[in-house]
Each structure stands twice: as structure tokens, then as C-alpha cells.
Amino acid sequence: MILPESEPGVRRLCVAVCGRRGLLASACLAGGYDRFYVFPAPGGDGEVGIAPPGIDEAGFAAGLITTLRTAIAADPAAAPTRLALHVGIVRVRDDRFVGSAVDRVLDLVRGEAPPGPGRLGACAVLAAVTESLFGDLLGEGWSSVGWHPMPAAGVWCKEHTPLRPDAASAD
Numbered sequence: 001m002i003l004p005e006s007e008p009g010v011r012r013l014c015v016a017v018c019g020r021r022g023l024l025a026s027a028c029l030a031g032g033y034d035r036f037y038v039f040p041a042p043g044g045d046g047e048v049g050i051a052p053p054g055i056d057e058a059g060f061a062a063g064l065i066t067t068l069r070t071a072i073a074a075d076p077a078a079a080p081t082r083l084a085l086h087v088g089i090v091r092v093r094d095d096r097f098v099g100s101a102v103d104r105v106l107d108l109v110r111g112e113a114p115p116g117p118g119r120l121g122a123c124a125v126l127a128a129v130t131e132s133l134f135g136d137l138l139g140e141g142w143s144s145v146g147w148h149p150m151p152a153a154g155v156w157c158k159e160h161t162p163l164r165p166d167a168a169s170a171d
Contacts, residue, residue, distance in 0.1 A: 009089035009099055012059050016105035018046035019081035027067040050090055050097050058140035061085055065160060068125050083106035086130040089150035125160040
């Protein structure tokens, strides 16, 4: 089998946040994920993050959601924040990260809000996790309570309420 010549791709956890610039970078630092590479989303609104190899994906995802909820509780005037998580192929091209995984998380945070209970307001995080990653997270002890499947999009979504700093929970 002959493979096409291109940049080598590696499987990485990718995250995108839309709604507040600087939020993902701040959350990564607050959560102790200083090796997480964060850059502005192409086209403006939001940020994209690429995990270093060997990261605890379930721990990171839960910690990130908790950190985002706490940050939003501290700023009730903030716009709704959309979060997407996916594991897929990432490449480095022209000193930047590209690939299907980056495209997927950007599509998820920029798309229409998925149907759900309809509580998304100015102080909420709408999280979307792709099906394959969600299955892995359930295997690592995550609860499926409150998560809603969207089979056509291949994701699970949950609306998270703001979280006071003294009530740590990834719910």
C-alpha cells in the first residue's frame, strides 16, 4: 500500500470554545494544563485547543467544564459559551494546527444550537462531545445524566449551569 505524501497526522484531543475570547486559555492555566496549546479560532470568535500527548482526556474534559462554569458564574453578563470536544487527526502545517479534528470542533461550536431543554442563557455552557469520545468518557466513569444524544450530528450535548467556586462539580 502506498500512502499519499503529506504531513504526518496524530490523534489528539481537540477543544473549541466560542463566546468569549481568552476563556479557554484562562481555563487551561487555571486547571493546571499549561502544556495545552491554545490559539485563536480562524475567523475570529473563540479559541481552539490541542492537547499534548498522553493527557487524561476524561479528567481534562471534566475539569475544563467545571472551570468554565466557575468562570462564567463570576461574570453573569457574559455571552453564552459553547464548548466542543473531539478526538481526531491533527497535523501541523505552516506552523499551525489543522486537520479533521480541528475542523470538527469548530463546526460544532459555530453550528446551530442543538435542541435540548432550552435553558441556554447568558450564564450557561453548552457542551458538545462527539459520540466516540463520549463513549470513552462514559467508560472512564462519567455520568450520562443530563446529556442528550443528537444522532444526526454524532454528538452528545448538555447545558451546564454556572457553578459557584465553593460547589465544585462537573455535573
